[in-house]
Amino acid sequence: MSELHLSRNTIHFAEPLPLQSGAVLAGYNLVIETYGKLNADKSNAVLICHALNASHHVAGPDPENDADIGWWDNMIGPGKPVDTDKFFVIGLNNLGSCFGSTGPMSLNPATGKPYGADFPVVTVEDWVNTQARLADKLGIRRFAAVMGGSLGGMQALAWAIQFPKRLAHCVVIASTPKLSAQNIAFNEVARNAILSDPDFHGGNFYEYGVIPKRGLRLARMIGHITYLSDADMAEKFGRELQRPHGESNDYRFSFDVEFEVESYLRYQGDKFSTYFDANTYLLITRALDYFDPSRRYGGSLNRTLAEVQAKFLVVSFSTDWRFPPNRSREIVESLLSNRSEVSYAEIDAPHGHDAFLLDDPRYHNLIRAYFGQMLEVQT
Amino acid sequence: MSELHLSRNTIHFAEPLPLQSGAVLAGYNLVIETYGKLNADKSNAVLICHALNASHHVAGPDPENDADIGWWDNMIGPGKPVDTDKFFVIGLNNLGSCFGSTGPMSLNPATGKPYGADFPVVTVEDWVNTQARLADKLGIRRFAAVMGGSLGGMQALAWAIQFPKRLAHCVVIASTPKLSAQNIAFNEVARNAILSDPDFHGGNFYEYGVIPKRGLRLARMIGHITYLSDADMAEKFGRELQRPHGESNDYRFSFDVEFEVESYLRYQGDKFSTYFDANTYLLITRALDYFDPSRRYGGSLNRTLAEVQAKFLVVSFSTDWRFPPNRSREIVESLLSNRSEVSYAEIDAPHGHDAFLLDDPRYHNLIRAYFGQMLEVQT
Numbered sequence: 001m002s003e004l005h006l007s008r009n010t011i012h013f014a015e016p017l018p019l020q021s022g023a024v025l026a027g028y029n030l031v032i033e034t035y036g037k038l039n040a041d042k043s044n045a046v047l048i049c050h051a052l053n054a055s056h057h058v059a060g061p062d063p064e065n066d067a068d069i070g071w072w073d074n075m076i077g078p079g080k081p082v083d084t085d086k087f088f089v090i091g092l093n094n095l096g097s098c099f100g101s102t103g104p105m106s107l108n109p110a111t112g113k114p115y116g117a118d119f120p121v122v123t124v125e126d127w128v129n130t131q132a133r134l135a136d137k138l139g140i141r142r143f144a145a146v147m148g149g150s151l152g153g154m155q156a157l158a159w160a161i162q163f164p165k166r167l168a169h170c171v172v173i174a175s176t177p178k179l180s181a182q183n184i185a186f187n188e189v190a191r192n193a194i195l196s197d198p199d200f201h202g203g204n205f206y207e208y209g210v211i212p213k214r215g216l217r218l219a220r221m222i223g224h225i226t227y228l229s230d231a232d233m234a235e236k237f238g239r240e241l242q243r244p245h246g247e248s249n250d251y252r253f254s255f256d257v258e259f260e261v262e263s264y265l266r267y268q269g270d271k272f273s274t275y276f277d278a279n280t281y282l283l284i285t286r287a288l289d290y291f292d293p294s295r296r297y298g299g300s301l302n303r304t305l306a307e308v309q310a311k312f313l314v315v316s317f318s319t320d321w322r323f324p325p326n327r328s329r330e331i332v333e334s335l336l337s338n339r340s341e342v343s344y345a346e347i348d349a350p351h352g353h354d355a356f357l358l359d360d361p362r363y364h365n366l367i368r369a370y371f372g373q374m375l376e377v378q379t
Numbered sequence: 380m381s382e383l384h385l386s387r388n389t390i391h392f393a394e395p396l397p398l399q400s401g402a403v404l405a406g407y408n409l410v411i412e413t414y415g416k417l418n419a420d421k422s423n424a425v426l427i428c429h430a431l432n433a434s435h436h437v438a439g440p441d442p443e444n445d446a447d448i449g450w451w452d453n454m455i456g457p458g459k460p461v462d463t464d465k466f467f468v469i470g471l472n473n474l475g476s477c478f479g480s481t482g483p484m485s486l487n488p489a490t491g492k493p494y495g496a497d498f499p500v501v502t503v504e505d506w507v508n509t510q511a512r513l514a515d516k517l518g519i520r521r522f523a524a525v526m527g528g529s530l531g532g533m534q535a536l537a538w539a540i541q542f543p544k545r546l547a548h549c550v551v552i553a554s555t556p557k558l559s560a561q562n563i564a565f566n567e568v569a570r571n572a573i574l575s576d577p578d579f580h581g582g583n584f585y586e587y588g589v590i591p592k593r594g595l596r597l598a599r600m601i602g603h604i605t606y607l608s609d610a611d612m613a614e615k616f617g618r619e620l621q622r623p624h625g626e627s628n629d630y631r632f633s634f635d636v637e638f639e640v641e642s643y644l645r646y647q648g649d650k651f652s653t654y655f656d657a658n659t660y661l662l663i664t665r666a667l668d669y670f671d672p673s674r675r676y677g678g679s680l681n682r683t684l685a686e687v688q689a690k691f692l693v694v695s696f697s698t699d700w701r702f703p704p705n706r707s708r709e710i711v712e713s714l715l716s717n718r719s720e721v722s723y724a725e726i727d728a729p730h731g732h733d734a735f736l737l738d739d740p741r742y743h744n745l746i747r748a749y750f751g752q753m754l755e756v757q758t
Binding site: 178282 | 399400401402499500557559560563564565567568570571572574575576577583593596600601603604607609612613615616617618628632634635637638639640641645648661665668669671702716742
């Protein structure tokens with residue numbers, strides 16, 4: 001097993017980008033990381049699409065900070081389910097995000113100030129267009145696979161629809177063909193927490209030297225509840241009181257932290273508010289809400305997926321109540337009724353939506369086998 | 380069928396009230412409404428306990444505002460499932476709430492200013508103690524029934540434990556013997572929305588002439604998501620865009636209201652923030668968190684319920700994911716293993732937790748039959 005070969009680059013795209021909203025972005029940067037080596041015929045490239053708060057830093061220790069391990073490091077690396085000794089894996093930070101790619105925090109060339117509220121709304125389809133341009137730059141005509149979980153899975157799905165010839169395999173994990181009303185509702189509350197934070201200043205808080213921390217904190221707390229299952233929270237926290245060792249287990253009758261679960265949520269919220277951009281949060285949750293490729297096909301997912309050519313692997317998790325298995329099954333059923341090739345696995349795991357990031361052996365063995373098979377067919 | 384006979388009173392309690400927290404409240408008022416007539420032997424009284432945001436105003440039009448109909452008017456009144464031609468029904472506003480009973484908005488006699496943050500934390504058990512004192516004042520030694528939904532059901536359950544001889548029937552609807560970690564988590568986020576609102580001023584906002592509207596609004600939005608089922612939201616709102624008649628159904632690519640469900644949540648949040656007290660919100664959600672009568676019995680619900688004498692009716696709703704049927708079944712199973720008399724119904728209804736307030740005929744017929752039987756046994 002070789003060492004992980006990680007390379008990070010910022011790539012500039014000078015050609016203007018027309019967006020789904022009608023706006024046009026003059027030029028932009030994308031930060032990417034790559035792992036492994038692109039083979040001679042450029043047929044072993046795998047694109048990893050990220051979800052809400054992740055980035056290009058998918059695997060291994062960060063070159064600038066050893067302690068910062070990539071968000072999907074258990075999945076991607078030498079000898080791992082997506083084996084970087086065999087595949088050339090690309091992670092990128094999406095347009096509009098806040099980890100180096102052009103986004104609301106970037107300077108708007110038209111004003112010389114950060115874009116802030118003026119950064120255009122981007123959609124999953126827009127991201128896929130930028131990712132296709134990235135593939136062009138790298139000389140990759142066709143990906144071995146495009147893969148993602150949650151919002152990342154939506155990008156993989158959109159790839160199969162927008163560029164049917166440019167990916168051999170589409171790996172859609174813990175995702176959905178569109179958000180439900182309840183999904184949108186949770187996003188809306190999180191966005192309102194940010195929008196109504198007095199430090200948000202209509203999105204132009206950078207100029208005021210403040211950060212809408214309260215809003216970001218609440219948004220993250222709400223999000224976290226939806227990432228875990230009820231059973232998982234019961235198992236992890238139950239009704240345990242947060243008490244230093246040896247201290248009385250009586251109620252304190254206050255609104256400060258009493259229960260472990262409260263301490264956990266506050267910690268997660270506080271941490272998030274120190275590193276994530278509030279405008280990016282709005283932008284990415286809106287991309288989630290808007291994603292509905294069947295919209296232009298009168299709501300028919302069968303027709304939406306009629307032209308896909310990729311082979312699909314769809315994976316869901318039994319206790320994921322954010323994007324439950326029946327949402328994945330909608331995709332699978334449409335593919336099957338179109339006679340597309342699809343493998344589907346519903347993993348019986350207790351960890352809710354977060355399961356897609358954890359290293360359940362059944363899940364990882366499945367991905368390993370799927371990617372292994374890919375190579376056999378190629379050789 | 381006679382007319383509804385409604386009477387509203389504010390009752391002062393001068394005797395100091397020791398609370399579970401150790402604090403003592405010097406004196407307090409409770410606002411009550413009664414419907415129907417107390418019979419000669421005072422055996423037909425029914426106590427209705429309210430949930431988070433409700434009040435003493437249970438049935439009929441408000442005497443001061445015809446348009447304000449009681450929150451359980453479909454359940455309680457002449458000829459209704461709980462028939463006020465036969466029962467003397469009492470609604471009260473709980474201590475600490477904000478509809479006339481003593482609470483954080485009331486003047487603290489010690490300072491001459493509103494209690495604000497100094498109002499003591501109260502528990503379900505404290506409420507039951509105040510309700511027992513109310514019964515004493517009214518000369519009611521034993522209720523025909525104590526009844527409530529959600530947090531109201533917890534009060535009914537606590538009655539059966541604290542005053543086993545003082546109620547003939549205990550009606551517990553859409554409730555739970557204690558909150559789960561997920562339940563507490565949602566309360567915690569809602570409370571943090573209020574606590575972190577700059578207009579909250581540590582609970583003493585009354586003095587500043589402001590109201591923490593942003594926090595209350597977010598708290599209510601979060602709450603509302605948990606009151607409805609995923610299916611109910613899909614049915615009510617789906618992904619419908621909020622558009623004036625005739626306007627384009629294209630996305631607007633903004634963070635303003637796009638979807639119907641967003642408009643609904645914002646409306647509910649705004650409305651709530653105009654009439655509900657922020658300190659009361661903290662107080663009542665904390666009472667929910669703390670409720671766990673099995674705590675003093677080492678977590679054994681069997682032992683907790685060993686001494687109850689009331690006959691029970693327990694009702695749950697299939698799509699209630701706040702307090703799902705399995706939480707009600709915990710109560711039923713403990714009662715059964717103690718050989719207590721209990722009827723249990725799980726109503727297959729699509730409306731989530733809110734179902735307990737709606738007039739599903741199966742649900743209402745069940746309550747009607749149960750209360751009808753009560754009278755037959757008595758005569």
